[in-house]
Amino acid sequence: MRLSRIIAERFGSLRSATLGPLGDGLTVVLGPNEAGKTSFTTLVRYVLYGYPTKRDAEPDYECDAGKRLGRLVFSDGDSQWALERAEGTHGGPLAISTLAGPDRPELLSEVTRGVSRDSFRVVFGFGLDEMVQIETGRGAGMDILSKLYAAKVGLEVSPSDVRAGLESEASELWRPSGRNPELNALKAKITEVKRQIADLESQASKFAQDQQRLAELDDQLEAARADREAATLRAQELGAAAQKLVDLETRVFEATEQAHLAREEIAQDDQKRAELVIDERLLAVAAELGEVLGESSGFRERLRRSGEQELEMSSLRARAALKLAEAGVGSPEADAADMGPETTAGVERWKTRLVGLESQAAMSRRAADTAKDALEPAWLESDKARRATSGSRLWAPGALMVALGLVIVAVAGVAADLLQAVLGLLVTGTGVALLVRVLRPQTTAPGALSREQVSGTAGAAELAAKRDAAELQQALDEWRTWLSIRGLGHAGEDPTAASLLLGSLKEYRALVADANRIAAARDQELAACAAYRAQLASLTEHVAPALSRLAFEDIPAQAARLSQDLEVARAADLTHRELNTRIANHESVAAQADARLALATEDRLSLLDRVGLGASDALLVATEAAAAKELARAATVAFDKIATDHTALATRLDSEGRDNAMATLRLELAVLDERRDFALERYAVLAVAETLMARTQSFTEQARQPQVVRRASELFESITEGRYVSVSVPSDGGEFIVFDPDSRPRPSSELSTGTAQQLYLALRIALIETLDEVGPGLPVLMDDVLVNFDPERKRGAAKAIRHLAAHRQVVLFTCHPETARLMQEVAPDHSQLTLDRC
Amino acid sequence: MARAFTFIHTADLHLDAPFAGIDAADPRIREALVDSTYCALDRIVSLAVERGVDFVLIAGDTYNSRDKSLRAQLRFKSACERLSSAGIPVFIAQGNHDPADGWTANLTFPQSVRYFATDAVERIEVLDPESGELLCALYGRGYAIGPTKLNLARGFKRETADENALAVLHANVGGQEGYESYAPCTMDDLRAAGMDYWALGHIHKPSELSDSPRVRYAGSPQGLNPKEDGPHGCWVVTMERGAILAEEFVETSCVRWARTTLDISGLDSLEAVHAAIREQCSVARAEACGRPSVLRLELSGRTEAHAELARGASLFELVTELRDEQMVESPWLWVDRVRDATRGVLDIEFLAGVEDFTGDLVRIAAEAIRDPELSSALLAEALAGVDSAVGAKERDAASLIEQARDVCLDRLIGGEDR
Structure with missing residues (x-):
């Protein structure tokens, strides 16, 4: 496969230009300056590898007419394909089109296989500017020789690049004097964490010491507490002692004063007691006499009551006599009469009975009279009735009711029951009324009573009247007998009179009884008065010998005098006793004051002795107390300070003990160690890999690269016509060295420009000759690379190019016709194209 | 004939002990660890009071005198005062970490706290406070001046008249590895003494050396480092006429240590490793029985994830994330060191x-x-x-x-x- 045409559209000065057809082997393109030779060389690179960006520092070949576009037409036999790339992002879009034959979508990779952009620029499409880069590029990551060698042996990347990559990655992990690489940074962090851990361990060691210090502070605190309490206690003791001493001295003074005053009081009271006169006889019976005199009012009361009772008794007796006279009964009869409750009740019963009987008798009489009066008309009516009818239906009930009424009346009379009697009369009357009605129609009706029937009724009524009168009389007789038996016979037949008499006699008896009772009471009062006088007299016979003979009426006055005397005697006695008490009290007070004085004096001495101040006084003790108080305050301050230190230390220790900083740091250290080990592991692999690569490269350069170098040496010797016979390419990236026939080395930097370019050309040709399938479709584009060669060496170079063109397509651009002619001479079968200036 | 009696056997409290081998970056784990030994002590005291035991035996190393920890001694004193208030005496045989001549804070302990003599084996009679009858005889000997290589166990000999005989000693029986060989002795030495119960200290892992006679290490009531993983506590023993009527190991630790090796072979990403460690955390938390725990992990095995783990701060970030996850759960679990012992697929x-x-x-x-x-x-x-x-x-x-x-x-x- 070969490149047959290069077509440029809007590419720099090439507005629309085609270069071709290009030959299979060598094609010489002759064109003047500004004909576009370099543009075509560059365009091929851009189409194959994309348009450069601004950062790539390559010529841009921009055109005012529009976007750049390049097209490369490749041929293989009769088939043709075009690679077309227009300007655009990411190098511009690539289009592969088939002009003839089968599609080859992988055309680009087939063409460029194993050749990078830089390799193409330095080795395949180069001008004078790129000539030297085959050497200088080795130090800038463009070891083209190595790259192309790698590509030749099927490596995806050159050993140098791999090695550089390994070195780069390793240096990201560690550099001898770096700070940022991972291992360097980790080492620094580990050192720092270890330092922090050491600090904490130091703190931990100090913890035990601090614990000891805390224990000591505990002891100090206890001692300070004891000191403080002792000093406080001493201050309190002296303060209390000072206060107590003042109290005691006050008590001594007060006791002395009190004893003195008490003794003065005693003297005064003793004088008063001596001056007192007391009626001892009267006082001897003062208690009894006082009680008796205390009862004098009772005596007077009794005396008054006895008088009143005398008057009342007389009045009652007069009224009794008058009552008796009114009743007309002598006192013997009155006293003998039975006036018990039975009698009173009996009078009432009799009274009722007699009234009933009298009433019954009277009604019977009226009934009999009525029946008698009705006899005559009955006779007449009877006759009429008998003529009209033989009887009436009301006859029987009327007769029955009359009979029943009479029976009731009779029974009431016997029972002396007025109500029953009235009931009987009502029944009788009703019966009579019925009979009258019977009789009246009988006068007109055939059923009226007969004359016999009326007569019979009248007769019966008369009999009943008589029987009731007899019964009444019998009752009166019994009544009189009953009264006589009870001594009330003079009361007469009238039960009401008997009742009144009974009342009068009862009143008389009550008045007599009251009079007798009052008389008895009066006698009791007088007896009590006599007893009182006797009692009083017995108590006062030595001061009032005649009292027992005094009339009752004079006794109160005498008692009053006695009371007064007794009061005087008692008052004197009381005063005497009060004086005795006062004197005793004063004596007691004086004694107590003496005792308190002695006690206070003893307490004072004891107190002074107890606080260890001997014969000091209160002022001195107060001074000592103030000093002790100051000591106590100082002890408290000392205690507080130790307590503060103790609390702070305890708090700090507690805080430290709960802090997990140590654990966190240890974990951090473990993490860093782990990361370091991991990074170290990775570094070790990379570093050993890089070393392996270096060793292999060294071996390869010695064992394998000489093939290229040997060929370059042959070419260089040929070009230089034996001036130099061999070439050396150091594997460490050092300067190329050439040797003359005497094996004298000469570094490339000492070669002339032309000779150096001849060396670079020889190396390129030698390298390309060995590449075989690397970049199989790539032509070698040389842009006036022979310009600095002298004619002899140019001829040698032309021969080398001709030899190269036997293996690979070569396009040689030149603006020198003599070069074209030289190529014609050396390689007469080459193709030649001409370019005009744009 | 003495009545049955109950006692607590503990040892190696190591109060305020410096922890080792832990990267406790979180303040919660730091706080818990700083307090953990005290927490364990408090639990022992509470246990003694709740169970109404007749006495407590401490077989040495209550704290490290060398560390000069005030808090340790003060807290121990407080614990003794609590026991004393409950009428429970404490008998202590000092160990190599708290010998008789070690540093002390000069604290005053309750009279019910008795230290065994250090110059010879001391016999102490424990009486029933109510009836006054003899409950048992305690034999013990403490360390006088720190570590000793003398065989102190040979000085123990039961008196024939003893109905119940107990021995208290801080010693390494049988030369157990990982612990200094202080007061070294053998099981034969212990058997020769004729005791009914040996209350031992020094070995931090609770263990049962023998049932006849009954020989027990109480172990430390709180694990002190990642190696002291698993349950830690004390023994509660009831005896009568030389026989053990009941015996119970009660866990008292307040933070449980756990460590494990996690083979992550086959895991090819950090996410998978993360999940595997999280699962291991769950296991450790369950084993801690409601206690906070600290888990140390070693990752092993050849894994694709090795390169990722080894790259830059990947492992550190992974551990940080795991810590954040685990510390918010209850009880919390601190993921301590995660050691990468994995190998790449090379x-x-x-x-x-x-x-x-x-x-x-x-x-x-x-x-x-x-x-x-x-x-x-x-x-x-x-x-x-x-x-x-x-x-x-x-x-x-x-x-x-x-x-x-x-x-x-x-x-x-x-x-x-x-």
């Missing part, structure tokens, strides 16, 4: 026969791996600088060279830059 044998740069590389690496002097020289050349600056590390030279070789090959063959 045919090393083939490459070793190729006459080019890669072949040269493979052969040079192989030669260095074969020859210790060459490998030492290679590592010294590559790492002398960093080792002198950061500190030398023990390395597996062969593994390191293989990794380095693969990195080179990955980049040479799979790189993009040309």
Whole structure:
């Protein structure tokens, strides 16, 4: 496969230009300056590898007419394909089109296989500017020789690049004097964490010491507490002692004063007691006499009551006599009469009975009279009735009711029951009324009573009247007998009179009884008065010998005098006793004051002795107390300070003990160690890999690269016509060295420009000759690379190019016709194209 | 005849222990880890109170005296005070991390806390606080001045009259690997003592060495580093007349450690790797039984995803994303280190026969791996600088060279830059 045409559209000065057809082997393109030779060389690179960006520092070949576009037409036999790339992002879009034959979508990779952009620029499409880069590029990551060698042996990347990559990655992990690489940074962090851990361990060691210090502070605190309490206690003791001493001295003074005053009081009271006169006889019976005199009012009361009772008794007796006279009964009869409750009740019963009987008798009489009066008309009516009818239906009930009424009346009379009697009369009357009605129609009706029937009724009524009168009389007789038996016979037949008499006699008896009772009471009062006088007299016979003979009426006055005397005697006695008490009290007070004085004096001495101040006084003790108080305050301050230190230390220790900083740091250290080990592991692999690569490269350069170098040496010797016979390419990236026939080395930097370019050309040709399938479709584009060669060496170079063109397509651009002619001479079968200036 | 009694056997609390081997970047995991040993202690105390045990045995290494952690000693004191309030005595045999002459904060512990003597085996009688009858005899001996190589177990001898005899010791029985051989002894030494129960400390993984006599390591109640994965807790044992009536291992850890190797052979993308790790997180979370957990992963296998994992910050970004995902779930899971031990799909044998740069590389690496002097020289050349600056590390030279070789090959063959 070969490149047959290069077509440029809007590419720099090439507005629309085609270069071709290009030959299979060598094609010489002759064109003047500004004909576009370099543009075509560059365009091929851009189409194959994309348009450069601004950062790539390559010529841009921009055109005012529009976007750049390049097209490369490749041929293989009769088939043709075009690679077309227009300007655009990411190098511009690539289009592969088939002009003839089968599609080859992988055309680009087939063409460029194993050749990078830089390799193409330095080795395949180069001008004078790129000539030297085959050497200088080795130090800038463009070891083209190595790259192309790698590509030749099927490596995806050159050993140098791999090695550089390994070195780069390793240096990201560690550099001898770096700070940022991972291992360097980790080492620094580990050192720092270890330092922090050491600090904490130091703190931990100090913890035990601090614990000891805390224990000591505990002891100090206890001692300070004891000191403080002792000093406080001493201050309190002296303060209390000072206060107590003042109290005691006050008590001594007060006791002395009190004893003195008490003794003065005693003297005064003793004088008063001596001056007192007391009626001892009267006082001897003062208690009894006082009680008796205390009862004098009772005596007077009794005396008054006895008088009143005398008057009342007389009045009652007069009224009794008058009552008796009114009743007309002598006192013997009155006293003998039975006036018990039975009698009173009996009078009432009799009274009722007699009234009933009298009433019954009277009604019977009226009934009999009525029946008698009705006899005559009955006779007449009877006759009429008998003529009209033989009887009436009301006859029987009327007769029955009359009979029943009479029976009731009779029974009431016997029972002396007025109500029953009235009931009987009502029944009788009703019966009579019925009979009258019977009789009246009988006068007109055939059923009226007969004359016999009326007569019979009248007769019966008369009999009943008589029987009731007899019964009444019998009752009166019994009544009189009953009264006589009870001594009330003079009361007469009238039960009401008997009742009144009974009342009068009862009143008389009550008045007599009251009079007798009052008389008895009066006698009791007088007896009590006599007893009182006797009692009083017995108590006062030595001061009032005649009292027992005094009339009752004079006794109160005498008692009053006695009371007064007794009061005087008692008052004197009381005063005497009060004086005795006062004197005793004063004596007691004086004694107590003496005792308190002695006690206070003893307490004072004891107190002074107890606080260890001997014969000091209160002022001195107060001074000592103030000093002790100051000591106590100082002890408290000392205690507080130790307590503060103790609390702070305890708090700090507690805080430290709960802090997990140590654990966190240890974990951090473990993490860093782990990361370091991991990074170290990775570094070790990379570093050993890089070393392996270096060793292999060294071996390869010695064992394998000489093939290229040997060929370059042959070419260089040929070009230089034996001036130099061999070439050396150091594997460490050092300067190329050439040797003359005497094996004298000469570094490339000492070669002339032309000779150096001849060396670079020889190396390129030698390298390309060995590449075989690397970049199989790539032509070698040389842009006036022979310009600095002298004619002899140019001829040698032309021969080398001709030899190269036997293996690979070569396009040689030149603006020198003599070069074209030289190529014609050396390689007469080459193709030649001409370019005009744009 | 003594009644049945119950006790808790714990050890190796390592309160405030410095965690190692974890990149706890998240404050939640940091907080949980800082508090985890105390959390486990609190759970033991709560368990003792809830179960109403008769006493608690601690077989050494309650805390690291060397660390001079105040908080550890204060928190332990608080725990003892809680137990004392509940009437539960504590018997402690000190270990190599908290020997009798170690640093202490001079704290005053409750009288119910008893330390075994350190100069000889001490016999302590445990009495029933109510009846006053003898429940059991405890035999124990603590460390006096730090690590000891003496066989302390030989000093234990049961008195014939003891109805129940228990021994408390911090020792390495049978020379278990991974732990210092302190107070080394054998099972025969333990059997010779005639005890009914050996309460051992020092080995952080709970284990049952023997059932007759009953020999138990309580392990650390809280895993202290990624290697101490799986359940951690204490034993709750009920005994009567020398016989074990009941025995239960109760997990007390507050953060569960988990670690696993995940073979991602066959996974060819980061997405697939991500999914596989997420699934592994789910497994770890389920195994943690409701506890927060820390998962350490090693990715292994030859995989197409190796190059992607090895490239730049891909793995770091993957882990970051996983952490974000897992920390928001409940309980949270911290994806700790994800170690990429994968290999690319490289045919090393083939490459070793190729006459080019890669072949040269493979052969040079192989030669260095074969020859210790060459490998030492290679590592010294590559790492002398960093080792002198950061500190030398023990390395597996062969593994390191293989990794380095693969990195080179990955980049040479799979790189993009040309």
